[in-house]
């Protein structure tokens with residue numbers, strides 16, 4: 200006879216979603232979830248059915264592309280993407296504030312989709328492309344969302360700002376004509392304790408307009 204947790208995993212497997220695949224999906228930010236529901240992010244059922252690779256207890260190799268550069272790091276399998284970026288690659292732009300997937304200050308893109316890097320395992324982004332706030336500008340040229348945040352004074356203490364910018368820039372990538380409600384939805388997982396929301400919305404809509412010129 201199966202115990203309740205075995206029963207639950209066998210039910211999940213029957214539905215084609217393993218525990219590991221579920222945890223992978225859990226890293227998505229609200230904006231990433233919106234993309235998912237819009238059908239822009241295809242959840243691969245074949246990935247969910249593949250037996251998970253056994254990693255650890257020692258360090259595992261992670262090869263990925265970060266801000267356009269191929270990088271290889273060795274990390275313990277429990278290392279989050281946020282820790283890998285900040286501690287192994289000195290990319291400290293993504294901020295770790297809650298460290299539990301509830302504020303989105305740590306938002307980066309994985310294959311162009313926003314994820315909370317504090318609840319995404321580094322080993323799960325092996326072979327993928329990661330973009331952080333440091334990789335958003337093109338050389339000395341800021342991304343239009345970054346410029347608009349400056350012009351519209353959309354940052355106060357700045358802790359939420361990198362995550363906000365990544366969520367707003369991801370929105371403009373998938374929807375060049377957003378309305379106010381779209382911006383609100385895209386940033387609904389990004390918490391700002393300084394209350395800069397009206398300025399963030401204003402800046403993002405202004406950036407969308409500028410990008411169309």
Ligand code: FES
Pocket residue numbers: 294295296297298299300301302303304305306315316317318
């Ligand atoms: S630090 Fe990652 S969601 Fe808050």
Ligand code: FES
Pocket residue numbers: 353354355356357358359360390391392393394395
């Ligand atoms: S600017 Fe301070 S938390 Fe958003």
